[in-house]
Amino acid sequence: MNHGSAAVDARRTATESRPVIEARAVTKRYGRQPVLHDVSLTVRRGDIYGFLGRNGAGKTTTIRILLGLVHPTSGEAWVLGHRVGVAPPSWLRRVGVVLEQPGFYPNLTAYENLALHARMLGLPTARPDPIERALATVELLPLARRLVRGFSQGERQRLALARALLHEPEILVLDEPTNGLDPYAIRDVRELLRRLNRERGVTLFVSSHILAEVQRLCTRIGIIHEGRVVEEIELTRLHQLSRRYLELEVTDAPRTAWLLENRLGITDYQVVEGGVVRIFDAPEPALVHERPEAISEALVHGGVGVRRLAYGQDSLEQHFIRLTGGPTGSPTGSPTGGMADHDGAHRR
Numbered sequence: 001m002n003h004g005s006a007a008v009d010a011r012r013t014a015t016e017s018r019p020v021i022e023a024r025a026v027t028k029r030y031g032r033q034p035v036l037h038d039v040s041l042t043v044r045r046g047d048i049y050g051f052l053g054r055n056g057a058g059k060t061t062t063i064r065i066l067l068g069l070v071h072p073t074s075g076e077a078w079v080l081g082h083r084v085g086v087a088p089p090s091w092l093r094r095v096g097v098v099l100e101q102p103g104f105y106p107n108l109t110a111y112e113n114l115a116l117h118a119r120m121l122g123l124p125t126a127r128p129d130p131i132e133r134a135l136a137t138v139e140l141l142p143l144a145r146r147l148v149r150g151f152s153q154g155e156r157q158r159l160a161l162a163r164a165l166l167h168e169p170e171i172l173v174l175d176e177p178t179n180g181l182d183p184y185a186i187r188d189v190r191e192l193l194r195r196l197n198r199e200r201g202v203t204l205f206v207s208s209h210i211l212a213e214v215q216r217l218c219t220r221i222g223i224i225h226e227g228r229v230v231e232e233i234e235l236t237r238l239h240q241l242s243r244r245y246l247e248l249e250v251t252d253a254p255r256t257a258w259l260l261e262n263r264l265g266i267t268d269y270q271v272v273e274g275g276v277v278r279i280f281d282a283p284e285p286a287l288v289h290e291r292p293e294a295i296s297e298a299l300v301h302g303g304v305g306v307r308r309l310a311y312g313q314d315s316l317e318q319h320f321i322r323l324t325g326g327p328t329g330s331p332t333g334s335p336t337g338g339m340a341d342h343d344g345a346h347r348r
């Protein structure tokens with residue numbers, strides 16, 4: 001047995017499970033105006049982290065603090081194990097950034113724009129050419145010699161990504177990367193980001209106000225509302241939240257839980273407030289999805305009154321709206337961004 005390599009593996013695992021981006025109780029005020037309150041978030045290596053919030057929620061401010069572009073009023077930001085604003089910013093070389101509305105020199109070609117940036121970064125002129133490689137990654141190589149002036153918004157966005165990828169960063173931070181793009185361009189950007197994560201192991205931090213977009217792309221989601229992170233959640237957990245369930249309003253929730261587990265072998269359920277129990281699945285799924293009366297009978301038999309029985313599905317949109325306080329404005333973004341509110345016998 002090779003103890004040395006086991007130790008290295010253990011060390012590597014410990015390093016990899018450490019957050020690569022972290023905000024600890026970050027607060028920001030502009031003058032007297034509070035913008036961020038006690039924001040804490042954690043991004044791990046390999047995550048595609050969606051930072052979701054309505055317009056003005058504080059996404060850009062948080063991103064600027066994480067990148068050291070703005071100082072927090074209090075709290076700490078950490079990137080790749082370095083305290084932002086305290087450690088020398090050498091870690092920035094390991095981070096690629098696409099901020100909103102990226103600027104380019106319109107009268108230079110795509111290649112020339114990236115060449116300027118490469119020179120600023122002090123990238124060595126090497127073979128294979130890193131500029132061509134970055135352009136190829138975003139499928140812009142055929143437009144390399146075209147003036148940026150004539151680029152569509154989608155092409156500009158991909159060029160911004162190419163620029164962020166020039167130095168092959170470990171982390172990409174993107175502020176609303178699909179803003180203003182049509183559904184096809186949005187899909188292209190999404191697939192590109194997914195590929196970067198899967199094939200090159202790039203950790204992604206992506207802000208968005210479009211719920212469906214975040215749900216399609218991200219593995220972990222932080223929801224910010226009025227300057228507070230109201231939830232951080234894994235996508236798998238969100239899927240659970242949007243599952244179809246059988247909802248029962250009962251006279252005795254604790255006894256219902258006992259009967260479900262001990263008489264029916266059902267463990268995939270949730271007790272909600274007010275004597276409401278949601279059953280997601282059972283060892284015999286038909287029991288939940290086709291024969292709910294059998295459950296009701298078993299409960300009545302066990303001494304529990306069943307006041308109401310209905311199917312429901314807590315869509316992600318409902319969940320988000322609940323957390324961020326109502327459907328005013330555009331919480332889910334474009335028409336393509338809204339999620340279906342399914343049959344929803346149960347609505348709050």
Ligand SMILES: Nc1ncnc2c1ncn2[C@@H]1O[C@H](COP(=O)(O)OP(=O)(O)OP(=O)(O)O)[C@@H](O)[C@H]1O
Binds near residue numbers: 030057058061062
């Ligand atoms: N430099 C500044 N001075 C004063 N207030 C600011 C400044 N920058 C941002 N704000 C305020 O902070 C709040 C959060 O802005 P921020 O840009 O972080 O939100 P956002 O979630 O990125 O919004 P959007 O999705 O519209 O870009 C807003 O109310 C904004 O007006």
